[in-house]
Amino acid sequence: MFGTTMVRQSFKMSVQNIKSNKMRSFLTMLGIVIGVAAVIALITIVQSVTDKVMGQFSDLGAGTMSVEASGSAMKKGLTESDIAAIAAVDGIDGVSPSVSATTSVVYDGEIYKKVSVKGYNATYFDHNNIIASGRGFTEQDMSGSSMVCIVDSTFIKNILYGKEVLGQTVRIKGIDYTVVGVKKDADSIMDSYSDTSELDGSVIVPYKNSLSMAGAQNVTSLDVYLADNADSSTVEKRLRSEMNNIYNNADNSFYIINMESLLSSMNQIKGMMSGMLGGIASIALLVGGIGIMNMMLVSVSERTKEIGLRKALGAEPARIQAQFLIESIVLSVIGGLIGVGFGLIIAYIGSVLLKATFTISVGAIALGLGFSLIVGVVFGWAPARRASRLNPIDALRSD
Amino acid sequence: MAEKLNAADVGAEKHILVMRDITKDYLVGEETSHVLKGVNLTVDKGEFLAILGPSGSGKSTLMNIIGCLDVPTGGDYLLSGRRIADQSETSLAHIRNKEIGFVFQQFQLLQKQTARDNVELPLIYANVPEKKRKERVEEVLEKVGLADRIDYYPGQLSGGQQQRVAIARAIAVNPTILLADEPTGALDQKTGAQVMKIFEDLNSEGRTIIMITHDRHIAVHAKRIVRILDGNLVEGDESFA
Numbered sequence: 001m002f003g004t005t006m007v008r009q010s011f012k013m014s015v016q017n018i019k020s021n022k023m024r025s026f027l028t029m030l031g032i033v034i035g036v037a038a039v040i041a042l043i044t045i046v047q048s049v050t051d052k053v054m055g056q057f058s059d060l061g062a063g064t065m066s067v068e069a070s071g072s073a074m075k076k077g078l079t080e081s082d083i084a085a086i087a088a089v090d091g092i093d094g095v096s097p098s099v100s101a102t103t104s105v106v107y108d109g110e111i112y113k114k115v116s117v118k119g120y121n122a123t124y125f126d127h128n129n130i131i132a133s134g135r136g137f138t139e140q141d142m143s144g145s146s147m148v149c150i151v152d153s154t155f156i157k158n159i160l161y162g163k164e165v166l167g168q169t170v171r172i173k174g175i176d177y178t179v180v181g182v183k184k185d186a187d188s189i190m191d192s193y194s195d196t197s198e199l200d201g202s203v204i205v206p207y208k209n210s211l212s213m214a215g216a217q218n219v220t221s222l223d224v225y226l227a228d229n230a231d232s233s234t235v236e237k238r239l240r241s242e243m244n245n246i247y248n249n250a251d252n253s254f255y256i257i258n259m260e261s262l263l264s265s266m267n268q269i270k271g272m273m274s275g276m277l278g279g280i281a282s283i284a285l286l287v288g289g290i291g292i293m294n295m296m297l298v299s300v301s302e303r304t305k306e307i308g309l310r311k312a313l314g315a316e317p318a319r320i321q322a323q324f325l326i327e328s329i330v331l332s333v334i335g336g337l338i339g340v341g342f343g344l345i346i347a348y349i350g351s352v353l354l355k356a357t358f359t360i361s362v363g364a365i366a367l368g369l370g371f372s373l374i375v376g377v378v379f380g381w382a383p384a385r386r387a388s389r390l391n392p393i394d395a396l397r398s399d
Numbered sequence: 400m401a402e403k404l405n406a407a408d409v410g411a412e413k414h415i416l417v418m419r420d421i422t423k424d425y426l427v428g429e430e431t432s433h434v435l436k437g438v439n440l441t442v443d444k445g446e447f448l449a450i451l452g453p454s455g456s457g458k459s460t461l462m463n464i465i466g467c468l469d470v471p472t473g474g475d476y477l478l479s480g481r482r483i484a485d486q487s488e489t490s491l492a493h494i495r496n497k498e499i500g501f502v503f504q505q506f507q508l509l510q511k512q513t514a515r516d517n518v519e520l521p522l523i524y525a526n527v528p529e530k531k532r533k534e535r536v537e538e539v540l541e542k543v544g545l546a547d548r549i550d551y552y553p554g555q556l557s558g559g560q561q562q563r564v565a566i567a568r569a570i571a572v573n574p575t576i577l578l579a580d581e582p583t584g585a586l587d588q589k590t591g592a593q594v595m596k597i598f599e600d601l602n603s604e605g606r607t608i609i610m611i612t613h614d615r616h617i618a619v620h621a622k623r624i625v626r627i628l629d630g631n632l633v634e635g636d637e638s639f640a
Contacts (some may be wrong), residue, residue, distance in 0.1 A: 005523060005529060006523070009523060020511065036509060155598050222467040306509060309507045309509070310520070310524075311468075311492065311495070312466070312468060312507075313495070313496065313501070313520050313524060313568070314492050314493065314495050314496020314497070314521055314524035314525065314572075315524050316487050316488075316489045316492040316493070316524075317489060317492070318489065319492075319524070365629075383408055387411060392468045393463050393468045393469050396468070396503075396507070
């Protein structure tokens with residue numbers, strides 16, 4: 001019905017109007033700016049942080065399951081033959097026991113009481129790239145004859161300070177171990193939570209050696225590595241039936257954590273959080289919209305005479321309505337653009353503070369702009385309609 | 400009820416405006432005020448008509464009805480053969496745009512827009528393409544002698560110049576009737592005379608003009624004068640007191 005000329009004219013007029021009421025327009029836009037900035041900042045920050053956490057989860061857990069086997073009354077933990085049986089399940093590439101203990105270490109005549117000990121097998125090092133220098137364990141180490149260990153940087157700093165690390169001998173629970181490797185520093189959130197700084201360090205030994213340190217007979221925790229292209233839910237079923245077999249279907253004898261299903265539930269939580277924060281920010285947008293409506297109503301009553309003149313000159317009601325609607329949209333979309341700018345700045349600062357990677361979420365920007373557009377239409381509608389329905393004579397007469 | 404007028408009956412070719420028994424009532428509080436009490440008026444193509452009347456005579460109401468800004472309470476009004484009572488809001492807007500060129504006492508120019516933009520407005524509403532609009536704006540401003548003021552804002556122009564811009568705007572879409580409401584009311588005598596000269600020139604080119612005024616000295620510029628008094632219309636100006 002109305003061509004581009006009409007839109008251009010309306011656009012020009014709304015910019016004129018916004019300019020000639022700078023303070024009022026600014027205050028009106030502020031509501032939209034804050035609303036959109038909040039939407040963008042919150043969504044972007046949530047996304048950056050959850051992306052980071054989930055990235056680490058999937059680094060850690062892509063193609064991994066973990067089994068906690070407390071066992072039944074008849075049978076505690078997993079024996080070596082059980083572990084071998086699990087490793088033989090179709091779709092499983094390998095398994096590594098995971099044993100944790102805290103023990104004391106003697107080095108150079110000094111006793112360090114709080115050292116975290118982890119026990120793994122050689123397979124663990126095939127699937128986890130954690131060696132900074134030296135080497136991981138080999139199958140030979142696993143036979144039990146070689147007493148080797150891998151230490152972390154805290155261990156080096158507190159215990160082996162200033163020494164050439166590889167080849168040193170440390171005494172753990174009365175047995176001498178040779179240091180063969182150095183573990184990479186933890187850079188993931190998961191590891192930094194488990195490595196408490198109160199400890200003097202952490203050391204990895206072959207899992208059989210660690211069992212006695214943990215005061216256990218059998219392995220109770222197992223990392224399971226899936227073969228490439230194996231379907232995690234299928235493998236989980238097979239694993240479950242093997243475990244039931246081992247424990248004679250005893251209730252609550254074990255549980256399996258499937259990293260993949262964990263990831264999908266984290267994804268759900270992320271979606272819920274984004275939605276919730278977005279919802280809260282939308283309230284700010286709603287308030288901004290009411291501000292726009294207020295300004296447009298004031299604008300309509302201020303320009304009653306102009307509207308009357310335009311009608312006398314032949315402007316149809318629909319055209320008057322479109323003009324004011326465009327004005328409202330221009331106002332709120334300009335606010336939206338400024339809001340996107342501020343939102344991204346806040347999100348950037350936030351992600352720097354949270355040490356997360358700053359990713360510009362195109363979805364959030366589209367959402368912010370889309371929201372401000374909708375706000376402009378919804379809250380501009382009533383004032384525009386009022387303008388279009390003004391009686392030209394009354395409008396012309398008003399002063 | 401009187402029979403409805405139709406275009407063929409009234410000879411719409413010649414009589415571009417036909418009013419039959421037009422009444423207009425306003426409700427003032429509980430009482431009905433009869434502002435127009437059965438106005439009959441026929442205007443032919445090329446006429447220059449002055450409607451003369453004191454304030455309160457109903458002349459502004461009549462002008463609003465002629466200009467399709469208001470609808471009568473009773474009677475029939477045909478403009479270019481169309482019954483105004485039958486028109487929708489939107490088609491009334493189209494009729495105002497194409498049939499009527501308004502000239503107001505207070506000029507009614509948009510202060511934030513240049514002479515060019517003001518004159519262009521009715522052309523935009525008539526959906527005239529941009530290039531043609533530009534040509535036409537220049538043409539009509541030239542006609543009122545303001546070609547050199549095309550990019551001036553109303554605030555930068557004198558009262559007489561502003562009214563000439565308003566006249567240019569009124570004739571921009573080449574309307575059937577130029578409808579002027581006290582066009583010299585806000586002007587001094589000299590500039591008022593200039594404006595009347597423009598009206599006479601436009602009329603001599605064949606343009607139909609209807610002018611509403613309370614001022615007899617202005618009315619005499621018209622070729623035909625009707626008087627309005629207490630809501631009734633009388634031909635001639637002899638007994639005006």
